[in-house]
Amino acid sequence: MKKILGDERRSLILDILKTSNEPITGGELAAQTNVSRQVIVGDITLLKARNEPIIATSQGYLYMHSSSPVVLAERTIACSHAPEKTEEELNILVDLGVTVKDVRIEHPVYGDLTASIMVSNRREVKQFMEKILSTNAGYLSELTEGIHIHTIAAPSEKILDEAEEAMSKANFLITQ
Template structure:
């Protein structure tokens, strides 16, 4: 399924559509946007957002990223770690590139807000192309980073296919002076 898939002629019941969403996400080689799925099924993007929420509540491990929805393939072994880091907004690209270059995915960013408690933003950045897209969106939207709420202090959940990649990620962050220990 590509991002330009035309709407299907077939009409799906709600349950059929949800089963098909799971099937498409499991087979996709890249994240699928809500708009792409909506166009595929001939429904609104809001219907897809609701379908995804219901599927997640039912236990489907569907992930959302700025690039769209995706599911990890079955049987995929993933090592996970959380790191505390601090840097300026101008150092964000350097931090993200350093992490993806050692083979880790930056799953999210987490900050502790004095009023709201834990705030989390899904990132799912795993390649240099993902970093470039994230930085472009940041520039185009002029949005602020969550870490700006906490003077640059934030957490990242990292995932990798090997524990060695996570160890190397900590080493690189330490070398750059970003790791908070």
């Protein structure tokens, strides 16, 4: 297979991402364009710099269509727990119909650090956890002794209220 060059490759990457309903890994994009995963990382960076709405999730790259399901409610919640409670925390939220969009910490040196999570169901949570384990990556919250903030989204404020209540019952929520 011939290597696809520059702008033609980035155009193909955009087409692939736009037509997919699932995240696509850098490795998959690399295989489809006959370049290295590192070249794909550079291409994605260039596309993002052109304001293409691409996000990197633990499952791969995702193009955020303006026709994505309408989220009527979104909020941030402050949480604290040990790293081994992460899967339980995420499952509580997704089981209630919540999408966990990201995790954010306030680092004493770097300021706010945010990482996209984008999990909406147990399968995605499992994939996220497997990716953490297989890459031996740490959780951002380990830098702040378990304290972190999530942006959560759901079809209604009622669902977000239920999610906060469940997180409080599980002692994951930081309350004033």
